[in-house]
Amino acid sequence: MRIATFILHIDSFIIRLGLVSILNRLQGVRVLKEFKANESFISFLENHPVDYIIIDQAGFDRLVNLYISKPELLELTILLKDSSLKDLNKGVLRGDVPATLYLTDEKETIVQTLQNLLQHRDDLSTKNSSEDLSPRETTIVRLVSMGLTNRQIAEKLFLSAHTVMTHRKNINSKLGIKSVSGLTIYAIVNNIITIEEVSSLP
Template sequence: MINILLADNQTLTREGLTAILSSQKDICFVGHASNSAHLIELMTAYKPEIVVIDPYHDNAFSINDIKNIYSRFDFADILILSNKRQKSEILEIIELGVKNYVLKDCSPAEIIDAVYATAKGEQFYCKNTLQTIFGNDIAPNKTNGIPLLSIRETEIVHLIADGMANKEIAEKLFLSVHTVKTHRKNIIKKLGFTFKNATELILLISYLSDVLI
């Protein structure tokens, strides 16, 4: 049984999420927190596996609640369910270690998938979240004509995501720095997207996982 605590004081969200997940026999709501203090109280009492939280709505919760959960309750993981669509704020949340972020206008099927992914410790971002981050420059599937990356290009993508600089990648793969730079240019050309930091690149890998060799 997957025990969920919902931290959102919006009645419509509580009732909607309950309705969506009620068909899943292995999912159970243990409580609904209305503010930060209530959240800590319920976390301590019920020890849920998943906290579904909107850190932005109506000032009831904040990013500090996410930090607090991670620092005090190692038995729980976090699923963000929010209307917040600003790229910088979504990335700020993800950089705290949150691996699961869905927008409130995503499909019921995506919300269900997100819950199961969170329970398994897997990463999940709904299509609308990824489109907010990457815009329409990244196509969601092979039918939109995204070329396959080569084995070497895919290897370099993962090393960049690990935070390695061109020189470090060159040394690890026994390549020249010039060759690594050329590969990076080819990757950007193929994907049609210039990644600005490791967080964005990790998300890009997730978004295009079906086209990475």
């Protein structure tokens, strides 16, 4: 899980403190900085890897022009609304922020909302790194086990040596196996190759 980084732009000290204490208890979360009413976070965004901005209703109202000029900020924004009844700045946002918190929320609700958000983010980032090898990767593991070098594999599969290297790296990180001998045994026990087919000089 990659760390999710947060900044807070909340006028009330007490509310800020409360949110920070909840955020700090969540796994994989970093609060990078807190901003008060009259402080701007724009320059901070340029120099820091910020994943989420939690902003209160008053702050959002004040910065509405900023959001109009930089709508991409909405993707990072978690709104802290006073209550679910009031709807603010309908023109700018209509449910396009990733999450909304309410001042009236209980701790459990807040934790749940944030965890769903982080879970969703994790799902997106791990979609392409499943433990299962792709058919192409399986072929490469087979050829590696037969004792072929990367260059030989590249020639056989009509790939560039660089592409084969990339596949090898992905295989290593998916399986957590670096050595040829380790891959060979993996290939045997996963029926990718038989012992007879394995190179005699691994």
